[in-house]
Each structure stands twice: as structure tokens, then as C-alpha cells.
Amino acid sequence: MNALLLDLRSDHHHMARIMKLMRYAVNPMIEEQSLEHLELLGECIEYMAMFPDNVHHKTEDAIFEQLVKQDKAAVVYVETLQHEHVELAKKSKEIASLVHALENEHIMSLDNLINQTIEYIELQTRHMRIEEATVFPLVDQKLDISDWKHIIKVAPPRQATPGSRFTQKLESLQTKYAGISS
Ligand SMILES: [Fe+2]
Numbered sequence: 001m002n003a004l005l006l007d008l009r010s011d012h013h014h015m016a017r018i019m020k021l022m023r024y025a026v027n028p029m030i031e032e033q034s035l036e037h038l039e040l041l042g043e044c045i046e047y048m049a050m051f052p053d054n055v056h057h058k059t060e061d062a063i064f065e066q067l068v069k070q071d072k073a074a075v076v077y078v079e080t081l082q083h084e085h086v087e088l089a090k091k092s093k094e095i096a097s098l099v100h101a102l103e104n105e106h107i108m109s110l111d112n113l114i115n116q117t118i119e120y121i122e123l124q125t126r127h128m129r130i131e132e133a134t135v136f137p138l139v140d141q142k143l144d145i146s147d148w149k150h151i152i153k154v155a156p157p158r159q160a161t162p163g164s165r166f167t168q169k170l171e172s173l174q175t176k177y178a179g180i181s182s
């Protein structure tokens, strides 16, 4: 499998752990209207907006566009996935602004934040499942070296290397909440 595709699968593994943390953070809100883990929810969504929305999804968009050039039938999956990338980015911004308002002690019902967070977790999880089960294997099968050379040129720099701000953010989340996300 191409190295970039392996990187994206590794991103999914980390993102699945973040979804687990978000679920953990929203539970006290559902059960007892408690903001005990509001800070954790804010940190998770900040990471999602920083790396998956800006880098991971944009890299997939470049790959999916190349896939459709090689296999027109793939458009059925690709259109939905690209639309979901836009939806997910929109939702992460909405969740971040609700968390921010609560952190600044704006009084509001938690229902909207709870619903948006649950929808986000479900959409993100289903989205990654379709990519892993259906689209990544197709990408692996249909794209050749020249496709990958083109993708590397147009995709955003990953910077997910040791020491990068994306990696630092992820590592600090995983260390701080090790017992929950593993
Ligand atoms: Fe995606």
C-alpha cells in the first residue's frame, strides 16, 4: 500500500481515539447536565479542526479527485465523502464556538452542543469506515506512481512528523487522557 495511504489509515486510528474521548466528554452533559469535561471536548474539537479538517481531509480530496480520473464509477463514493469533509469542518467550527461560549459562561441549554457532538461523532465514524472498507482499497488498486506524484504536489504538507504542532497536540491529548482513549 502507498505510504501516504498508510499515513491516512494511521490518522484514522488516532481520530477514532479522539471520537472515544469526545463521547467520554459529552456523557456527563447527557446524564447530569454537567460541564465536568467541557475542556476535554474543546481540546478534541480543536485538534479535529487543526489536523483532520485542514490536512487529512484535504489530502483525501486530492486523492479522490485523482481516483475519479482513473475510475469514473468511483464518483458515487467520492462525491459523498467530499461533501462530508465540508460538513465535518462546518460542524467542528460550530461545536468549537458552542464550547467557547460555555467556557465564557454564557448561559444556554446544553441540548444543541450534545446533539451536534453526537452527530459529529457518528458522521466521522461512519465516514472513516466507508473510506477504510471501500474507497482506500479502490485507491490502492487504481492509482499508479504518476498519480501519487501528482497527489504529493497538490496535497497540503502533512507536517505530522515528530515535533510538529499537529503531533504535539495529539500527543498531549493522548498523554493527558491515556486511560480513556486507549
Ligand atoms: Fe475523509
Ligand SMILES: [Fe+2]
Binding pocket: 008, 012, 056, 060, 128, 131
Ligand atoms: Fe479519512
